[in-house]
Amino acid sequence: MTAAAGSLEDWPMHAVDEAVRLGRMDRDEVSQRIASLPVDRRAAVFSRLTPRLQVDLAEAMTRDDLATLGAAMAPDDLADLAGLLGAEARAIFLADLDPELRACAERLIAHAAGTAGGIMTTDYAALEADATALETLDSLRRKAPEEAAMQRVLVLNEGRLVGAVPLRDVILAPDDARLGELMDAAPIHVGVGEDRETAARLVARYDLPVLPVVEDDGRLVGVITHDDAARALAAETTEDFQKTSTVLPISETIRDAGIGLLYRKRVVWLALLVFGNLFSGAGLAYFEEMILTYVSLVFFLPLLIDSSGNAGAQSATLMVRAMATGEVEISDWTRLLLRELAVAAGLGVTMALVVAPLGLWRGGGEVALVVAATMMVLVLLGSLVGMSLPFLLSRFKLDPATASGPLVTTISDGVGVLVYFTIATLVLG
Amino acid sequence: MTAAAGSLEDWPMHAVDEAVRLGRMDRDEVSQRIASLPVDRRAAVFSRLTPRLQVDLAEAMTRDDLATLGAAMAPDDLADLAGLLGAEARAIFLADLDPELRACAERLIAHAAGTAGGIMTTDYAALEADATALETLDSLRRKAPEEAAMQRVLVLNEGRLVGAVPLRDVILAPDDARLGELMDAAPIHVGVGEDRETAARLVARYDLPVLPVVEDDGRLVGVITHDDAARALAAETTEDFQKTSTVLPISETIRDAGIGLLYRKRVVWLALLVFGNLFSGAGLAYFEEMILTYVSLVFFLPLLIDSSGNAGAQSATLMVRAMATGEVEISDWTRLLLRELAVAAGLGVTMALVVAPLGLWRGGGEVALVVAATMMVLVLLGSLVGMSLPFLLSRFKLDPATASGPLVTTISDGVGVLVYFTIATLVLG
Numbered sequence: 001m002t003a004a005a006g007s008l009e010d011w012p013m014h015a016v017d018e019a020v021r022l023g024r025m026d027r028d029e030v031s032q033r034i035a036s037l038p039v040d041r042r043a044a045v046f047s048r049l050t051p052r053l054q055v056d057l058a059e060a061m062t063r064d065d066l067a068t069l070g071a072a073m074a075p076d077d078l079a080d081l082a083g084l085l086g087a088e089a090r091a092i093f094l095a096d097l098d099p100e101l102r103a104c105a106e107r108l109i110a111h112a113a114g115t116a117g118g119i120m121t122t123d124y125a126a127l128e129a130d131a132t133a134l135e136t137l138d139s140l141r142r143k144a145p146e147e148a149a150m151q152r153v154l155v156l157n158e159g160r161l162v163g164a165v166p167l168r169d170v171i172l173a174p175d176d177a178r179l180g181e182l183m184d185a186a187p188i189h190v191g192v193g194e195d196r197e198t199a200a201r202l203v204a205r206y207d208l209p210v211l212p213v214v215e216d217d218g219r220l221v222g223v224i225t226h227d228d229a230a231r232a233l234a235a236e237t238t239e240d241f242q243k244t245s246t247v248l249p250i251s252e253t254i255r256d257a258g259i260g261l262l263y264r265k266r267v268v269w270l271a272l273l274v275f276g277n278l279f280s281g282a283g284l285a286y287f288e289e290m291i292l293t294y295v296s297l298v299f300f301l302p303l304l305i306d307s308s309g310n311a312g313a314q315s316a317t318l319m320v321r322a323m324a325t326g327e328v329e330i331s332d333w334t335r336l337l338l339r340e341l342a343v344a345a346g347l348g349v350t351m352a353l354v355v356a357p358l359g360l361w362r363g364g365g366e367v368a369l370v371v372a373a374t375m376m377v378l379v380l381l382g383s384l385v386g387m388s389l390p391f392l393l394s395r396f397k398l399d400p401a402t403a404s405g406p407l408v409t410t411i412s413d414g415v416g417v418l419v420y421f422t423i424a425t426l427v428l429g
Numbered sequence: 430m431t432a433a434a435g436s437l438e439d440w441p442m443h444a445v446d447e448a449v450r451l452g453r454m455d456r457d458e459v460s461q462r463i464a465s466l467p468v469d470r471r472a473a474v475f476s477r478l479t480p481r482l483q484v485d486l487a488e489a490m491t492r493d494d495l496a497t498l499g500a501a502m503a504p505d506d507l508a509d510l511a512g513l514l515g516a517e518a519r520a521i522f523l524a525d526l527d528p529e530l531r532a533c534a535e536r537l538i539a540h541a542a543g544t545a546g547g548i549m550t551t552d553y554a555a556l557e558a559d560a561t562a563l564e565t566l567d568s569l570r571r572k573a574p575e576e577a578a579m580q581r582v583l584v585l586n587e588g589r590l591v592g593a594v595p596l597r598d599v600i601l602a603p604d605d606a607r608l609g610e611l612m613d614a615a616p617i618h619v620g621v622g623e624d625r626e627t628a629a630r631l632v633a634r635y636d637l638p639v640l641p642v643v644e645d646d647g648r649l650v651g652v653i654t655h656d657d658a659a660r661a662l663a664a665e666t667t668e669d670f671q672k673t674s675t676v677l678p679i680s681e682t683i684r685d686a687g688i689g690l691l692y693r694k695r696v697v698w699l700a701l702l703v704f705g706n707l708f709s710g711a712g713l714a715y716f717e718e719m720i721l722t723y724v725s726l727v728f729f730l731p732l733l734i735d736s737s738g739n740a741g742a743q744s745a746t747l748m749v750r751a752m753a754t755g756e757v758e759i760s761d762w763t764r765l766l767l768r769e770l771a772v773a774a775g776l777g778v779t780m781a782l783v784v785a786p787l788g789l790w791r792g793g794g795e796v797a798l799v800v801a802a803t804m805m806v807l808v809l810l811g812s813l814v815g816m817s818l819p820f821l822l823s824r825f826k827l828d829p830a831t832a833s834g835p836l837v838t839t840i841s842d843g844v845g846v847l848v849y850f851t852i853a854t855l856v857l858g
Contacts, residue, residue: 140601146597147596147597151576167579172573204663206443209577209655227636230655230659230662233659237666238750241747241749241750244673244834245739245745245746245747245834250747253751254747254751255751255757255761259775262772263772263776266743266772267775267776267779270743270779271780274732274736277731277736284730285725288724291720291724292724295717296714301713301730302709302842302846303703303709305731307702310698310835314674317673318674319683321683322682325667327682339688339691343688343691346692346696347696350696351696351700351703354700354703358703358707362710406735406738406834
């Protein structure tokens, strides 16, 4: 992500901060400010603007200005920008680049945004196994890849990845040591079509500064640097948060997202869950007589179904997150289920004791019994549903993160109404 | 996090994977396996075990074995282990280390786990400004800091941090270039007592391979590497997920957490929210007559309050996450509030149209009107509460992440019952 030449650190304000500041300014001011920067700084700041702003500015630039900007950008940032432009504008933009840079950009653009290929860069350090440490350092001085990509020197055999050597080891080794001797001969790598989240989690799991990306035949095609991996992981995590609350994944930044986009991403589950809630409504209709006879039962309804939903949301969220970080696997389900039973039983008893005095106060001894017994069953059921749903979804190859709090709540509501009034019928009626 | 000498990459299975595999084995087998490894590999694998397992194994080791292990560990991993031991065991452990390593460890242990000092390492590269590029490389060869820490050479003046030079620039520079000429004279850094999340977000924001950590007087005391920052950020994010569903932050891994711990972290909010739900119960009691007269109103109660809570949870979660990543600030509130009003109005109208036919079917025209009107108001109110709560909490210096779905739901429940039956009274009674 650094400019091709010159150091970001020359400047008093970091490119990131300038980009954030520009993001809050008026569009015309931004255009002027960007145009006034020296070209390397301009590329560094521009690459850090939000996608929406990049597109707006690019469309307002002259063809020459855009070409000048492109020539100063890193290949992965260039590819990102090109990918955002309309087909015609993209073709013109690429045509204006020098052939080598255009070739890099086109290789990168070919990959879908959500894949390893979509977050890699073609700016990396790679040599053959017989290169010496001294030759490697000379090569690095000539080619000058970006800072993060330089941290691992990749070793190739006829273009195929066969090893990786930390830059540290190249520096520490005698001048005549060969890369083939220094290298890890089984370097962790990822396929170019692999999910970007898988790639990002590899980087995190193995503390990699750089993750090489290969084609099916083993040919090296790019690398994912730790900072780009972290950025991808943060985006995936934000999507998980959104799913937790039944918002469909939003690709824009929240500040930039428009009213229409937010509406579409939120209305789907809100409407779907209405139909889930019909079950609880039907249950209440079925027990109409009981409600009319013991109307105080209704006072506790929100309390009971909320508690059940909350307990379920707790379980579900803990599991979904643990599964996403790879901490928990499907094979853990039985052991964790037994533990959840114990925890839920404890929670259920506690909640029953909390709510019993309220039941006593508002409706008398028998109502207290009904409410307490229901609370205990519902907390237990809600927790078990909440814990199991992510595993079930995963077993059927669905995204476990769909097991959101609201979904679990809706399921336990329908069941909860049945349980509540059945217990009430048994005790009171 | 790498061993002091020898490369992790010598081994067919990465230390991380071996650690994960051991974590699922029987304790005795684990002890045997660990003891059978060559010492550097042993240290690398041990450091990656869960804290619970590290403590159990350390307590079962002989004093000599533990000392041997400690001598091979990186200073930050050593400090982490020492911090986990009981006071007496820690004293013995530290006493058995050689003085230099003990001093490093003690400096690190002094810092609380949730601070920058708690995730830094003392293994870094630092020289004075008049050192040349050649001298720097020689110094790096002698001192051989860990891979990640080597990426930035820190420049000191009498122990105080005055600059930072990427290793890349040291390599690219002529042999006689001085660090003072190459350096960024305003390097991003963090105070040793600063929150670890703040430090981790600095690393993410500026794509830093290494973040220097300083005392109040500017003296350099350690660095945070990008991988340790990523790990800290993942832990903080997991806590945010837990707060989203009203679980108090759990410091253990989910697989290791015991029944008692899970119970304590979940029961607090479950019980607290019961008292929040008393308001909805009281509201229902107040409108007892209405319920008895128009019992079909009760059929829609779960549906209405769930939808309100869901809409609120959506808003709240979007805001909490955006505030955590620094994308949204308190000053954005007004603009985002207006946008939320528009989105919520759209959602409210849609939901009202979805639910009107149901109201018609189950209760007739007037009930349909009541239900639809209530749905619209509740979705609007729920969204506004959900969006505002994180900002309000932040304004009062509380953690915005406390604005969980369940909390927002409980608040909108109480309001919702009042709104529902008030509208019903106006239309029907």
